[in-house]
Amino acid sequence: MKLLLIKAVFMVFSDFYRFMAAALDWRSHLRVLRGRPAFDVACITNFENEVQRYFMGLCGMRKKWVNGLRFSLGDTLVRYIMINSTFRNLTRPAGKERGKEQVRAAIKDAVRRGARVILFAAYIKRLFRDDELRELRAAYSGVTFTIGDNGTAWALLVDVFRAIELNGLNHSSRIMILGPNGFLGSALVTVLKNAGFNNLVLVSSRSKRTNLFDGIRDVELVAACSHHSNLRLTADILRDISHPKGIYVVDVCRPVNFHYREFARCDREMVGRQDAGVVFNKRLRYVFLPGALFVLKKLRLSPRRLYGCFSEATALGAVENGILRQYDFMNTNRKALKFVEAIFAEQGFEISPVSNYGKNVRRRDKCSGEFPRAELPDSASGSTADAARDGKSGDALSGCPPPASARNFHTFL
Numbered sequence: 001m002k003l004l005l006i007k008a009v010f011m012v013f014s015d016f017y018r019f020m021a022a023a024l025d026w027r028s029h030l031r032v033l034r035g036r037p038a039f040d041v042a043c044i045t046n047f048e049n050e051v052q053r054y055f056m057g058l059c060g061m062r063k064k065w066v067n068g069l070r071f072s073l074g075d076t077l078v079r080y081i082m083i084n085s086t087f088r089n090l091t092r093p094a095g096k097e098r099g100k101e102q103v104r105a106a107i108k109d110a111v112r113r114g115a116r117v118i119l120f121a122a123y124i125k126r127l128f129r130d131d132e133l134r135e136l137r138a139a140y141s142g143v144t145f146t147i148g149d150n151g152t153a154w155a156l157l158v159d160v161f162r163a164i165e166l167n168g169l170n171h172s173s174r175i176m177i178l179g180p181n182g183f184l185g186s187a188l189v190t191v192l193k194n195a196g197f198n199n200l201v202l203v204s205s206r207s208k209r210t211n212l213f214d215g216i217r218d219v220e221l222v223a224a225c226s227h228h229s230n231l232r233l234t235a236d237i238l239r240d241i242s243h244p245k246g247i248y249v250v251d252v253c254r255p256v257n258f259h260y261r262e263f264a265r266c267d268r269e270m271v272g273r274q275d276a277g278v279v280f281n282k283r284l285r286y287v288f289l290p291g292a293l294f295v296l297k298k299l300r301l302s303p304r305r306l307y308g309c310f311s312e313a314t315a316l317g318a319v320e321n322g323i324l325r326q327y328d329f330m331n332t333n334r335k336a337l338k339f340v341e342a343i344f345a346e347q348g349f350e351i352s353p354v355s356n357y358g359k360n361v362r363r364r365d366k367c368s369g370e371f372p373r374a375e376l377p378d379s380a381s382g383s384t385a386d387a388a389r390d391g392k393s394g395d396a397l398s399g400c401p402p403p404a405s406a407r408n409f410h411t412f413l
Helices: 002-024 026-033 050-060 093-112 122-126 130-139 149-166 183-194 235-241 260-264 289-298 308-316 334-346
Strands: 041-047 065-073 076-086 117-120 144-146 175-178 200-203 221-224 247-251 271-275 278-280 284-286 305-307
Touching (some): 002 065, 026 076, 041 122, 065 289, 076 093, 076 308, 093 117, 093 122, 093 130, 144 308, 149 183, 149 247, 305 308, 308 334
Parallel strands (some): 117 144, 175 221, 221 247
């Protein structure tokens, strides 16, 4: 009975939030009255679990999708669009087909309202086959589609090199990458190798080994780029693979790879963790902020922080279509990453201060510390027009890597 009551309250709140956000979105209404698009960027995503799916509300539970958070960055208006599916649903054949139908319906409505940039977030980026994606892009040729992974990759790279500095690691330090074959993992492996870090342990969910972590020792840093069930970290695994001096986890996964219950079991003097892939911008403004604060808290975010993929889509929304057509944002590549660096710099995006499970890290120790904020790489100081030109490759690093603020990550791809 108690659970049913909590569910009902949450669903009623969700309906109330969407009603108030729609009513108070005066900039969108004013645009429509002037014959302009209602918004610029549509971020299409799914729910992580059934509890989150209560956000569909009493009025929207039978719909294919509903509007979520609404926010702006300068003149760019952005909307979350939540399809009526969870991560677990989308991994099943029947649920996958239903999810595709929901995404197509959301795209059709977003384009009708004037969206120029559409983000496939969370599991949506893995939902469609290559031929289906080509059909979608051909059907909406005036729209820029992105999976946002160049923005997330940029933030992850800065986070990883910041963690390398924090822990005093060097090129001989053993670094483990979980999920090295995916969008983010492959980009990270390439950058680390080309920057001179060759003592890498690559652990893939595709391995046929029974225990993927068996025999691995002396790991000082783990970059979790996948939350596959075979790759999930536990306190016991970290105790076995850790270097005697300790181990630090950089977790970019949503949902997280290293669950907070497992982290709570660890010796805080030996195990540290931080969130990764989060970007900060002080110019973000949310419609109906009181309701948005509640939703952001559930997402372990704040009003000035976005996941890297949403940051990329938001930044692209301010760029002319003619420029966007020069790039492919549906995969991670050097050209797109350099461009994203540039527009992040122009629009005030920077790496988020260090956080752990959404909470700012304040004490300077392995698990939590107040670290200098890493600025955008120097290459991002150019304009978006300059970003179309290839930069020169950086020299190989030696000893301890330079500060994250001095790195041009695109040159290592």
